[in-house]
Amino acid sequence: MVELLAPARDFAALESALKNGADAVYIGLENYNMRAHTDNFSLDNLGDAAERCHQQGARLYVCTNTVMRDSDINHLKTVLPKIKAARADAIIASDLGVLKIARDEDVDVHLSVQANISNLESLKLLHELGVKRVILSRELSLNEIKELNSESPIEVEVFIHGAMCLAISGRCFLSSYLYQKNANCGECLQPCRKEWKLICQDENEFSPDSKEDNEIRDDNGIKKDNEISVSLGENTPTNEQGDGGFKGHILSPRDLCMVEHIGELIDAGISSFKIEGRARPADYVATVTRVYREAIDSYENSQWKFQDRWLDELKKVYNRGFDTGFFFQTPYKTSSYNQATHSKQDVGEVVNYYSKVNAAEIRLWNPLEVGDEIIIQGPTTGSIIQPVKSMQIMGKNIEKSEGRENVGIFIEDKVRPGDLVYLRVERIK
Numbered sequence: 001m002v003e004l005l006a007p008a009r010d011f012a013a014l015e016s017a018l019k020n021g022a023d024a025v026y027i028g029l030e031n032y033n034m035r036a037h038t039d040n041f042s043l044d045n046l047g048d049a050a051e052r053c054h055q056q057g058a059r060l061y062v063c064t065n066t067v068m069r070d071s072d073i074n075h076l077k078t079v080l081p082k083i084k085a086a087r088a089d090a091i092i093a094s095d096l097g098v099l100k101i102a103r104d105e106d107v108d109v110h111l112s113v114q115a116n117i118s119n120l121e122s123l124k125l126l127h128e129l130g131v132k133r134v135i136l137s138r139e140l141s142l143n144e145i146k147e148l149n150s151e152s153p154i155e156v157e158v159f160i161h162g163a164m165c166l167a168i169s170g171r172c173f174l175s176s177y178l179y180q181k182n183a184n185c186g187e188c189l190q191p192c193r194k195e196w197k198l199i200c201q202d203e204n205e206f207s208p209d210s211k212e213d214n215e216i217r218d219d220n221g222i223k224k225d226n227e228i229s230v231s232l233g234e235n236t237p238t239n240e241q242g243d244g245g246f247k248g249h250i251l252s253p254r255d256l257c258m259v260e261h262i263g264e265l266i267d268a269g270i271s272s273f274k275i276e277g278r279a280r281p282a283d284y285v286a287t288v289t290r291v292y293r294e295a296i297d298s299y300e301n302s303q304w305k306f307q308d309r310w311l312d313e314l315k316k317v318y319n320r321g322f323d324t325g326f327f328f329q330t331p332y333k334t335s336s337y338n339q340a341t342h343s344k345q346d347v348g349e350v351v352n353y354y355s356k357v358n359a360a361e362i363r364l365w366n367p368l369e370v371g372d373e374i375i376i377q378g379p380t381t382g383s384i385i386q387p388v389k390s391m392q393i394m395g396k397n398i399e400k401s402e403g404r405e406n407v408g409i410f411i412e413d414k415v416r417p418g419d420l421v422y423l424r425v426e427r428i429k
Helices: 011-019 043-055 070-085 096-104 120-128 142-151 174-179 259-267 282-300 308-316
Strands: 003-008 024-028 059-063 090-093 109-111 133-135 155-162 196-199 245-248 255-257 272-275 342-354 359-364 373-378 382-387 391-393 405-410 420-426
Touching (some): 003 011, 003 282, 011 024, 011 382, 024 043, 043 059, 043 070, 120 142, 259 282
Parallel strands (some): 003 024, 024 059, 090 109, 155 272
Antiparallel strands (some): 155 255, 359 405, 373 420
C-alpha cells in the first residue's frame, strides 16, 4: 500500500496529520531545513513528536536538506545521534556528506527532491551508497516515473499536492540575489510570487497568452528560431504596458493537485505520496490529508469514483489554483494570489471540555451562530472542522451569540483548554 506523507510545522499540524490518516509525517528541525521562516521542531521536543507518531502506527521523518558547509556538517555530527535517540524513522537529506555521517550512525536516509534525481543510474548508485528512498525530481512526467520505478532498487516518493517552485526541483537563487536570503538554506522570501514587469529591449511586443504573437522576427519580418511564449493563466490579471512589455505574476506557478489522478499514481508503483506544506497551518494539513486519505482508500478498496467534494474541500484552504505539474505536460498556468474559497477568523478559545456530554465551553470575543462552520486547533487536538449544531448559555439554547461571553457548543471530539477557535467563512471575490 502506498504511504501518505503529510507535513507538520508544529504539534497542532502533526496531530492534524495523524488524526486525518497520514501514514507518516515529515518535520523541520531548527537550522537544518528548507522552511527556516516558519515554526520548526527542536531537539527537545523531537522525541515527543516521534512518540506521538509511533503511537498512531505512523512514521516520522526529519528534514536536514539544506546546503551544508563544513561548519554545518560538523554540527550535524553532534545532532544526528540525538535524532537517532529520539527514534525518528529517517532523515531527509540532499548532501552526500550528510549521507556519509548518517550511514555511520545507522540512520535511514531519504534523498531530498533538492538532489534532482531523474534517472535510473543515479537510483542504482544511491542504492549502493545506502539510501533507502529517493524523492524524485518534480520535473519528471508520470510515464518517466513509471519507467524508473519499474527498475528502481529503492523506494521512490513524489509530491502530489502543494506549492510548486519555478526553479528546477526548488534550487533557486533569486531570493539570494535580490535579498541575500538563501533559498537553499531555507530562507526563501519568495520573490517569484510578486508581480513582475517583462520588457523586451528590442521593442518586440509580448502578448501574455498568444504564442503566435510572441514569435520574434528580424527587420525583414522573417521569423527567428528562438520563440518566446508566455502564458499567465486565465485567472492572472495582467497590465499590458506601452513599452513593449506587460506586468503579471509570470514567475508564480499554480499549486500541484493530483487528487483526480490518484489511481494512475498508485498504478505507477510509487512508494510514497508527499503533500507539500510545512509552512501551512493545522487546518490546511487536516483538510488536504483527509481528502487524499479518502481518495487513496477508495482506489485501494476497488471503490474508486472521483468525488467533486474533494476538490471543493481542497479549494477551501490556501491555494493558488491547481495544476498537474509535470506529470502530463509542462505546467504553464500561473497564479497571482491565494484562491482559497474560504478564510478563517479568530473568534474565541476553549475554556473547558466536558467529555460526558461532548460539550466545550468556549469564550467568544466575536459573534457566532448556529450553522456556522468552526475550526478548533491546538497542539494536542490538531485541527477539528465542524458546523455549530447547537449552542447554549446557562443551559438555555440560543441561536446566536454576539461575543464577549462564554457559550457551550456540542463538540464530538475532545478539545482542550487554550485551543483556538476560528470561524470559517466564504471569501468575497
